[in-house]
Amino acid sequence: MSKDIRIKRGFTLNLEGEADKILTDIKPSKTFALQPDDFFGVTPKLLVKEGDTVQQGAPLFFAKENPRIHFVAPVAGQVTAIVRGAKRKILEIVIEENTSLGAVAHQIPSLDGLDTENVKELLLQSGAWPFIAQRPYGTLAQPEDQPKAIFVASMTSAPLDVDYDFLLKNNKAEFQKGIDVLAKLAPVTLTTDGNFKGFFEKITNADVVGVTGKHPAGNVGVQIHHLNPVNAGERVWTVNPEDVANIGALFLTGQYAAQRTVAVVGSSVNKPQYVKATIGASLEALFATVEVDNNQLNRYINGNVLSGKATRPDGYLGFYNNIFSVIPEGNDYRMFGWLPFVDNHIPSASTTSLSWLFGKRKAKVNTNLNGEERAMVVTGEMEKVFPMDIYPMQLLKACMIQDIERMEALGIYEVVPEDFALVDFANTSKIEAQEIIRNGIELMIKEEG
Amino acid sequence: MNFIRQQLDNIKKPFAKGEKYERFAPAINAFDTFLFVPNHTTQKGAHVRDAVDLKRTMVTVIIALMPALIYGIYNTGYQYFIQTGEAFTFMDAFLHGAWKIVPMIAVSYIVGLTIEFIFAIYRGHEVNEGYLVTGLLIPMIMPVDIPLWMVAISVAFAVLIAKEAFGGTGMNILNPALTARAFAFFAYPTYMSGNKVWVSEASNVDAISGETILGSLAAGSEVNYSFFEMFQGAIPGSIAETSTLWVAVGAIILIATGVGSWRIIAGGIAGAAFMGFLFNLWGANALMSFDWMNHLVVGGFAFGIVFMATDPVSAAQTNRGKWIYGLLVGVLCILIRVFNPAYPEGVMLAILLMNVFAPTIDHYVIEGNIKRRKKRWASAQLKTA
Numbered sequence: 001m002s003k004d005i006r007i008k009r010g011f012t013l014n015l016e017g018e019a020d021k022i023l024t025d026i027k028p029s030k031t032f033a034l035q036p037d038d039f040f041g042v043t044p045k046l047l048v049k050e051g052d053t054v055q056q057g058a059p060l061f062f063a064k065e066n067p068r069i070h071f072v073a074p075v076a077g078q079v080t081a082i083v084r085g086a087k088r089k090i091l092e093i094v095i096e097e098n099t100s101l102g103a104v105a106h107q108i109p110s111l112d113g114l115d116t117e118n119v120k121e122l123l124l125q126s127g128a129w130p131f132i133a134q135r136p137y138g139t140l141a142q143p144e145d146q147p148k149a150i151f152v153a154s155m156t157s158a159p160l161d162v163d164y165d166f167l168l169k170n171n172k173a174e175f176q177k178g179i180d181v182l183a184k185l186a187p188v189t190l191t192t193d194g195n196f197k198g199f200f201e202k203i204t205n206a207d208v209v210g211v212t213g214k215h216p217a218g219n220v221g222v223q224i225h226h227l228n229p230v231n232a233g234e235r236v237w238t239v240n241p242e243d244v245a246n247i248g249a250l251f252l253t254g255q256y257a258a259q260r261t262v263a264v265v266g267s268s269v270n271k272p273q274y275v276k277a278t279i280g281a282s283l284e285a286l287f288a289t290v291e292v293d294n295n296q297l298n299r300y301i302n303g304n305v306l307s308g309k310a311t312r313p314d315g316y317l318g319f320y321n322n323i324f325s326v327i328p329e330g331n332d333y334r335m336f337g338w339l340p341f342v343d344n345h346i347p348s349a350s351t352t353s354l355s356w357l358f359g360k361r362k363a364k365v366n367t368n369l370n371g372e373e374r375a376m377v378v379t380g381e382m383e384k385v386f387p388m389d390i391y392p393m394q395l396l397k398a399c400m401i402q403d404i405e406r407m408e409a410l411g412i413y414e415v416v417p418e419d420f421a422l423v424d425f426a427n428t429s430k431i432e433a434q435e436i437i438r439n440g441i442e443l444m445i446k447e448e449g
Numbered sequence: 450m451n452f453i454r455q456q457l458d459n460i461k462k463p464f465a466k467g468e469k470y471e472r473f474a475p476a477i478n479a480f481d482t483f484l485f486v487p488n489h490t491t492q493k494g495a496h497v498r499d500a501v502d503l504k505r506t507m508v509t510v511i512i513a514l515m516p517a518l519i520y521g522i523y524n525t526g527y528q529y530f531i532q533t534g535e536a537f538t539f540m541d542a543f544l545h546g547a548w549k550i551v552p553m554i555a556v557s558y559i560v561g562l563t564i565e566f567i568f569a570i571y572r573g574h575e576v577n578e579g580y581l582v583t584g585l586l587i588p589m590i591m592p593v594d595i596p597l598w599m600v601a602i603s604v605a606f607a608v609l610i611a612k613e614a615f616g617g618t619g620m621n622i623l624n625p626a627l628t629a630r631a632f633a634f635f636a637y638p639t640y641m642s643g644n645k646v647w648v649s650e651a652s653n654v655d656a657i658s659g660e661t662i663l664g665s666l667a668a669g670s671e672v673n674y675s676f677f678e679m680f681q682g683a684i685p686g687s688i689a690e691t692s693t694l695w696v697a698v699g700a701i702i703l704i705a706t707g708v709g710s711w712r713i714i715a716g717g718i719a720g721a722a723f724m725g726f727l728f729n730l731w732g733a734n735a736l737m738s739f740d741w742m743n744h745l746v747v748g749g750f751a752f753g754i755v756f757m758a759t760d761p762v763s764a765a766q767t768n769r770g771k772w773i774y775g776l777l778v779g780v781l782c783i784l785i786r787v788f789n790p791a792y793p794e795g796v797m798l799a800i801l802l803m804n805v806f807a808p809t810i811d812h813y814v815i816e817g818n819i820k821r822r823k824k825r826w827a828s829a830q831l832k833t834a
Contacts, residue, residue, distance in 0.1 A: 013497070159497075231826040299496060306495045327497070330490050333454055337486035338504035340512065340706065346500035352509050352706045353500045369489040371502025372482060374577055375619030378506060379766040380710060389822075391767065394815055409819045424495035428506050429619075434494040 004194045005226050007213030009387040011349040011422055013159040015305070016362040017327075019263035019272040021166050026277040029285035031316075032075050033083075033092040034060055037309075038319035039130060041065065041139035041445055044090050052079045057104035057127055057256030060093050068143055072127030074258035074279040076101035092316065095280075103255045111180055111251065119184045123247070126256050130319070131243035135224060135236045137441050138416035147186045147235040149228050152179070154200050154241045155191045155211040157218030158304040158421075160265040160272075162322045164241045165198030167261050167274060171245040172199055174257075178248030179206050182239065191223050216387065221419045225388045230413050240320060260317060264290040266305070266326040267364045268298045281317045283324075292326050299367050301325040306421035307434065330368025338371065346370060349385060349426040374429040382433075385422040390414065392423055396433055399440030404447055407440055416441070457481055475569040479576040506708055507578040513702035513709070514585055514689070514756065520682060521689030522546035525593050528685055529649040546593075549649055550688060553588035556597050560604045561587075568613050577618035579625075579762075580608070586626035586756060589689035590749065590797075591633065592646040599637055603629040623804045624763045627753075627797055634797070642793075647685035661686050662747045663786060663793035666736050679746045690752040693745070700755040709759040712768060716775020717754035717782075721745055724783035736787045750782055753796035763804040767814040774810055778803045 036044040043064040048054060054077065059070040075097045083092040106126050114122075120143045123129045132141040132150075141147070154164040168175055182188050183205040192200040194210030201208060209227060216222050220238045230236050239247070242261060249257035258279040265272045270291040277286065283300065292298065292313075301308035302318035305325050309318065317324065337343050344354040347363045355363070382392040390411040398406035417434035424433045461481060464474045481487070482504070491498060526542030561584045569576040587604055607629035612621045634641045644660035645652040662672050662684060674684055682692025690696075703709025725741025732738040745751065758764060758778050765774035778799050785795025792798060 229825065231822075231829045234829065299490075301496055305497045308496065310496065325496075331488045333485040333488050335453075335485050337500075338482075338502060338508065340505050340509045343500055347497075348500040350499060350501040350707060352505050352708065355500065365497040367490040367496050368486070368498070369491055370486060370498045370500050371504065372487060372489065372575055374503040374575070375617065377503060377577075377579065377619050377762055378708075379761040379764075380768060380771075381707075383768065389818065391815055391818060393766065409822070410815075411822060421495050425497065426499050426501075428499075428501050428503055430498065430502065432494045 004210035004212070005223075006194070007211065007217035007222060007226065007387045009384055010157075010214030010216055011385045011426060012157060012214045013306070013347055013365075013425075014360065014362050015159045015347075016267040016364045017265050017269055017272050017325075018160050018362070019162070019265050019274055021163070022273040023166075023169075023261070024273065024275055024289060026275050026281055027285050027288040029097065029278070029281040031080065031094050031096050031282050032073075032077070032278065032280040033094045033282070033316040034071060034074065034280050035092050035316060035318065036061065036071075036090050039063070039071070039140055041137065041442075042069075044071070046082070046090070046093075048079050048093070050079055050082055053077070053098070053101055054079060054095065055101050055104045056258075057106075059127060061090075063140070066140075066142060068124050069129050069140060070124065070127050071130055072104075072256055075099075076103060106250070106254045106256075108251050108254045111184070114184060116185055119181060122251075123181075126250055128247050128250050128256060131239055131247060133238050135221065135230045135238065135416070136413035137445060138221075138418070139445070141235070141237045145235045147237040149224075150182050150186045150188045150237045150239060151220050151224055151228075152182070152188060152190045152206070152239050152241055152244055153218060153220040153223055155193045155218050155223070157213070157215035158306060158323075159215070160263070160323060160325060161218060161304060162261075162263045162274070164322075165193075165196070165200065167263075167322065168199075168241060168245055171242075171249075171259070174245040174248035174252060175241065176203055176205075176248065177251055178239075178244035178246070179203055181247050181251050182244065186237065189227060191220075191227075213387070216385075216419060216422055219419055221414065221416055222387055225390075225414050232408065232413060240322065242322060243320075260322070262286070262317060262322055262324045264324045264326070266301075268293050268296070268326040268328055277317060279317065279319055283311070283313060283315050283317065286317065286324065287313070297329040297331070298326050299329050301327070305365065306425055307418040328364075328366045330366030332368070334368075349422075350381070350428070369430055371428075371430055373431070376427075376429050376431060378428040381426055381428060382423045385426045386419070388414065388419070392420065392433070395440075396420075396423075396431070396436050399436045399443075402440075402443055404444065407444065412440060412444055454485065457484065472573070473570055475573070475575050476566050479566070479569070482575075504578045507581045509706050509708045510582045510703065510756075511585060513699035513706075514582075514589065516695040516698040517689040517692060517752065517756075518585070518589060520692045520695040521589060522550050524682060524684075524691055525549055525649050525688060527683060528647075532648050532651065545649065549593050550588060552597060553591065553595075553600050553688075554585060556600050557587045557604050558584045560601045561608050564605065564608045564613070568617060572617070574617075579612075579618040583607070583612075583625045587629045590626065590630050590687050590752070590757075592641060593649045593688055594646050594652065595633065595637075595640050599633055599640060602636075603633045606632045619762055621762055622808075623801055624757055624760045627757055627801055627804075630797055631801060647687070661793065666739055667793040669735055672739075676740075676743060676746065679743060684747070687749060687752075690749040693751040696751040696755050700751075703755065703759065709755065710761070710764065710771050710775075712771040713759050713764055713775035713778075714754055716772045717758055717779040718745065720776035720779025721750060721754075721783050722779070724780045728783065728787055744783055744786070748786070748794045749796045750779075753782070753800055754778060757796075758800050758803070763807065765807040765810045765814075767811050770807070770810040770814045773814075774803055774807055777806070 044061040056076040077098040081094040134141040188206040190206040194212035246257040303321040420433040526545035530537040611628035725744040781799035
């Protein structure tokens, strides 16, 4: 067992609207959708057309980059719409649920007799492969690679993030099974809250490491950087804890599992709580289960308020996120709001605000930019919220000028946009750091493959 | 508030996209965002943002400058009245100073902001707030009797050559305010040095020497001020540089708000103290044996290291680099003071010189980081081999 680690730099946003530890089932959702945009670096090639009926677990599309990777239907039913955007890009594959069609059944032999290749093949066939992402770049794992480790991060620190010990309380057996499956592929590191390890402490077949510290200590990338950093040419795979349970369920039942428990959080949610749903469930059903205060304009976010994706209130749950955040839009003016030490209700990592005095108070935030974009002037502030041995501003600048060699030298292999979410939040000049890093990574993939 | 907002929205209509005065939008936006934080919401990236923005940061610097400025205004009058020998009250001194200094500040802002607005409109970006600080710093580091037209030309030179020529705010290599002073210093030396420029109207009043302490030392004459007088700042010098006490108050504000780098300030003080101490040991002349403690409180050192060296754009940008940069500014400042009697004050040239070398310092700090990563990779290769 490795030694516990403590992340020193960072900034934890204490927000209003944390989920109560209540787990309810989602109200029936009429439609479900898979959104190919959830899979970074994947160009979808459709296997179904509108009107087709599919069983649960039947493939909907595959990745053009690697045809072995299939993306399957989270529920059985009829494909009612394929929603396309600009340049005919596929945005949503909508399925109207019909449980009578049943599920695709897989023959799962005993795990003891399987080698790495057998396990990979089973995951690929069943459609569970997309649960596995990789570092560098945060793209899907490639089955041809041999990773040096698999990281499962149950320690969380993002604003209003979930407690996996609670979220997985009914899936402990599946979780252990999933860890056993992953351990067939590479050594598994399971990180957990250093102050309260919960049931993760008893998980076998994995190296359980306690992590403490401010956000972004819960980012799997930060944990990898401190425990087993990715060097050029190396691969580390990452799996969300609930997806470990989904993989475990597949190996226990022989059916593709698409359970997605989401904490519906944020100050616009009337009674924030956990909801047991399915990947791609309609938000309509979600809000029928947990009410949202519609007296103001809201922003709906698949994920946390720092790195999540904005969506429409009539959209669908994302593939990976265990949080769904709803916060008020901030399209109003604040007179003289730029003066130091005024409007201290807005959280700030800078001491030009007195918000640090109210450290424990839960803040109500909105989506106002709180200023305008400016040239990069202030130095040292990004490092304060970026607990890696990487120079964030220099890496951002290398990405902006598209200097691949410099990006490589400065550590682009170790970061994904999520790691720059706090830089987005805290930087004085309102630089869109996540977007710059995403563009940088896309360039790296294009040039280096 | 709503009423003002509505009026502003009406005024802004002809400046909107596709309207008649669209290209002048940056100018009107600069005034609007001065009154209101705009209603812009996040469109990409993090959905919530910090309350801090560049305006708030720059205004914090202006607040930190206020104690030194107010004392500088008073000291200008104080120096004038003790020179003439008239009886005076605090208010007399303050009013005399304000009468001299407020026009300089006005000229600096009018000239500088005009150029900034023209460039913003020309380049089609918003007006950056950096000049709010630069424009106040420039008069604060000038001798009080400098003609206003020289202030105007120095400002124009600094903004055009030191800043806009490099691409504007955030891109400049040299600190613009110090560039303005250096320009005046080399272009009009008779107005920027000697014993007639540091005290208000000194050239019109006979027989009184208004030489700065460092100037006297360089000329080999005695200094009759105590350490406390020098610390408190009732001495001749550039407008706001004299009072180490009030500069220190500003330093506390900058460090507490995190706007000024404590690493640069601490490094600078350590560097200057070390160099001063070395010269004390040597002690070959009056400047060398000038106590190292006194070096820290006379001349522009305190003002320079707190408000000029910490300019984040022209200083080193990495934390380790900031230490090295600060130390070298301190060391060079004392070195120039002692070895170059033509420039009794060394801090301006020390900072400008280190501005030029700051990217080099950062380069080596970052190379160290890159090498560490390469080494880690190499040792990982060894392990698998």
